[in-house]
Amino acid sequence: MAAGADTAAAGAADPMMxxxxxxxxxxxxxxxxxxxxxxxxxxxxxxAPGQFNMLYVFGAxxxxxxxxxxxxxxxxLVHTIRGVGAVTAPLVDARRGSVLGVxxxxxxxWPLDEAARAGCDLLLMAGGIGLAPLRPVIYExxxxxxxxxxxxILYGARTPADVLYRKELAQWRTxxxxxxxMIVDHAAAGWSGRVGVITDLLGAVEFDAAETIAxxxxxxxxxxxxxxxxxxxxxxxxRVYMSMERNMKCAVGLCGHCQLSPIFICKDGxxxxxxxxxxxxxxxxx
Amino acid sequence: MDTQGAAAPGGAVxxxxxxxxxxxxxxxxxxxxxxxxxxxxxxxxxxxxQSAAQLPAGWTDVQAPGSYRLEQRGDGAIxxxxxxxxxxxxxxxxPVLRLWRAQRQSDGSxxxxxxxxxxxxxxxxxxxxxxxxAVAIQDQVLIGGADKDPHYAARRGGAFIxxxxxxxxxxxxxxxxxxxxxxxxxxxDLALTELLGxxxxxxxxxxxxxxxAAVMQQVAHRPAQETHRRAAAEVSARAASQMGRELDTTGxxxxxxxxLEHPRWDDVAARCLACANCTMVCPTCFCTTVExxxxxxxxxxxxxxxxxxxxxxxxxHLHGGSVRSSIKSRYRQWLTHKLATWFDQFGSSGCVGxxxxxxxxxxxxxxxxxxxxxxxxxxxxxx
Numbered sequence: 001m002a003a004g005a006d007t008a009a010a011g012a013a014d015p016m017m018x019x020x021x022x023x024x025x026x027x028x029x030x031x032x033x034x035x036x037x038x039x040x041x042x043x044x045x046x047x048a049p050g051q052f053n054m055l056y057v058f059g060a061x062x063x064x065x066x067x068x069x070x071x072x073x074x075x076x077l078v079h080t081i082r083g084v085g086a087v088t089a090p091l092v093d094a095r096r097g098s099v100l101g102v103x104x105x106x107x108x109x110w111p112l113d114e115a116a117r118a119g120c121d122l123l124l125m126a127g128g129i130g131l132a133p134l135r136p137v138i139y140e141x142x143x144x145x146x147x148x149x150x151x152x153i154l155y156g157a158r159t160p161a162d163v164l165y166r167k168e169l170a171q172w173r174t175x176x177x178x179x180x181x182m183i184v185d186h187a188a189a190g191w192s193g194r195v196g197v198i199t200d201l202l203g204a205v206e207f208d209a210a211e212t213i214a215x216x217x218x219x220x221x222x223x224x225x226x227x228x229x230x231x232x233x234x235x236x237x238x239r240v241y242m243s244m245e246r247n248m249k250c251a252v253g254l255c256g257h258c259q260l261s262p263i264f265i266c267k268d269g270x271x272x273x274x275x276x277x278x279x280x281x282x283x284x285x286x
Numbered sequence: 287m288d289t290q291g292a293a294a295p296g297g298a299v300x301x302x303x304x305x306x307x308x309x310x311x312x313x314x315x316x317x318x319x320x321x322x323x324x325x326x327x328x329x330x331x332x333x334x335x336q337s338a339a340q341l342p343a344g345w346t347d348v349q350a351p352g353s354y355r356l357e358q359r360g361d362g363a364i365x366x367x368x369x370x371x372x373x374x375x376x377x378x379x380x381p382v383l384r385l386w387r388a389q390r391q392s393d394g395s396x397x398x399x400x401x402x403x404x405x406x407x408x409x410x411x412x413x414x415x416x417x418x419x420a421v422a423i424q425d426q427v428l429i430g431g432a433d434k435d436p437h438y439a440a441r442r443g444g445a446f447i448x449x450x451x452x453x454x455x456x457x458x459x460x461x462x463x464x465x466x467x468x469x470x471x472x473x474x475d476l477a478l479t480e481l482l483g484x485x486x487x488x489x490x491x492x493x494x495x496x497x498x499a500a501v502m503q504q505v506a507h508r509p510a511q512e513t514h515r516r517a518a519a520e521v522s523a524r525a526a527s528q529m530g531r532e533l534d535t536t537g538x539x540x541x542x543x544x545x546l547e548h549p550r551w552d553d554v555a556a557r558c559l560a561c562a563n564c565t566m567v568c569p570t571c572f573c574t575t576v577e578x579x580x581x582x583x584x585x586x587x588x589x590x591x592x593x594x595x596x597x598x599x600x601x602x603h604l605h606g607g608s609v610r611s612s613i614k615s616r617y618r619q620w621l622t623h624k625l626a627t628w629f630d631q632f633g634s635s636g637c638v639g640x641x642x643x644x645x646x647x648x649x650x651x652x653x654x655x656x657x658x659x660x661x662x663x664x665x666x667x668x669x
Binding site: 022 | 388395396397398400428432433434435436543547572573575578587594601602609612615623627631
């Protein structure tokens with residue numbers, strides 16, 4: 001051991017060093033949420049649906065954000081950000097031409113390959129900004145349509161004004177074999193859709209529970225209730241996935257912040273099997 | 287002065303106090319930054335040394351839960367103490383380290399660069415078996431996985447290890463329970479055993495590497511006899527019998543993870559101040575946070591990494607609040623990580639039994655006592 005650790009690693013890539021990319025386009029999604037498209041046309045590393053990047057605002061700090069764009073076009077690196085904190089607020093204010101630091105992609109991916117192999121149906125359950133990490137799945141399924149069964153997208157938002165990707169949602173539902181259902185916690189004038197919680201939507205769609213892979217992303221309580229309801233309806237526990245969120249500083253398993261018992265959310269997750277995570281979430285403050 | 291066989295890897299030689307001094311000077315002359323135990327801040331700390339005269343001759347540390355006192359031994363022993371508040375992570379995994387600096391150009395583009403790694407390699411004098419295991423554990427955490435910390439790698443790479451076999455375990459030591467000591471088994475360039483008494487004061491030097499052998503060529507020595515080896519073995523056997531604490535590690539992972547709601551967590555939470563001392567002195571605790579700063583012009587920025595602790599509220603902060611807001615949950619996170627989930631993550635325990643967390647806890651919380659209480663009350667604690 002004394003002589004074992006050599007200096008070769010010192011010359012290896014520094015996982016804490018960002019690369020710097022320009023904002024190509026910004027899209028205002030809602031009053032507090034923006035989608036940023038970054039120009040990653042030189043040496044884009046590519047990514048898998050469900051992975052995230054660490055986005056850095058010059059001098060202000062860094063935050064983990066899931067990639068929300070099409071995996072087939074990684075040169076256009078897309079993130080959807082809700083401006084709620086010291087770093088996300090300036091991120092939301094970024095303009096075309098702004099330069100941001102990017103590290104990644106990091107973490108595990110949604111089980112698209114497993115879904116393609118099984119040829120089964122895909123049931124996506126998204127709450128709020130949780131639709132963003134699932135959007136790459138939707139892009140991939142639509143691009144490789146024949147490899148997958150039906151695609152059911154269930155989406156819950158707080159209010160109609162908080163609905164993301166409004167035009168795309170309307171467009172996705174026109175594809176054969178694609179169902180989109182939405183629900184809001186609180187209605188507003190002009191909303192003729194459902195009001196309630198996302199699990200209410202499970203009764204409004206038809207799917208072969210035993211032949212379905214479910215992917216959930218949203219607040220923990222929403223994912224846990226979704227998991228419970230999916231089990232009740234016969235979806236096998238090993239076929240339900242959650243995308244987890246924890247405080248992250250390094251995103252590569254070195255800083256210790258994102259631990260959930262034995263799991264490093266940054267490198268073992270963020271996408272994890274619900275049957276592994278749910279029992280841990282059942283312990284308060286674990 | 288030497289016989290080729292004795293001062294070769296696997297061999298052993300004898301040096302005196304003057305030889306220890308010559309060893310330190312030979313390492314310094316060889317370009318190493320020599321770090322060893324020295325008196326400082328009312329404790330035996332690790333500091334840069336130039337000669338053996340700076341070593342804490344004749345001093346020992348008397349340790350108990352929440353208590354550390356220096357005392358004179360009266361025998362001039364150089365390594366007659368256990369462990370102080372410092373560990374080698376202070377040098378390998380620096381407490382505060384700038385990771386990079388960035389500059390914004392007039393066209394808005396940004397360039398960033400890391401500081402060059404330190405030029406001098408470390409030579410550590412007096413590394414105990416517990417601490418050597420701690421270094422191996424941090425190796426596994428920081429450079430043993432897919433993503434490596436290049437700063438740790440740069441400092442760790444080529445570090446010269448002069449280990450010492452423990453002669454004076456402290457009141458909070460339990461390396462025997464953790465299987466991490468007291469005798470140094472591997473991972474060293476040289477390993478010293480201090481032999482003192484009957485008018486002699488000398489060191490058995492076991493040679494652990496070719497470069498260890500090379501350095502010993504510059505130090506006056508004589509071959510070790512069988513009697514020396516036997517005396518050294520006796521020192522370690524005696525030390526093993528003097529552990530101040532013990533920890534029953536039988537099924538410890540399952541014990542702790544199966545008792546996450548045990549009432550003992552409330553009990554310890556009522557005493558724990560969440561001060562983070564235990565994590566700062568722990569030789570394996572590796573958690574860090576980063577701070578990003580900009581200069582006043584807005585044209586320059588830097589990222590600074592520093593040790594962090596799972597005892598702070600900020601550690602698990604996520605929009606809206608902390609995942610672990612109670613002290614109970616934070617103590618439980620620390621202890622279950624150290625003694626249980628570390629196995630899942632890194633294939634070993636995260637505890638080496640050095641006892642620092644017990645000594646430097648301001649209220650004297652003793653993890654061996656906490657684990658024993660959970661073990662004793664586990665039927666009661668099961669839901």
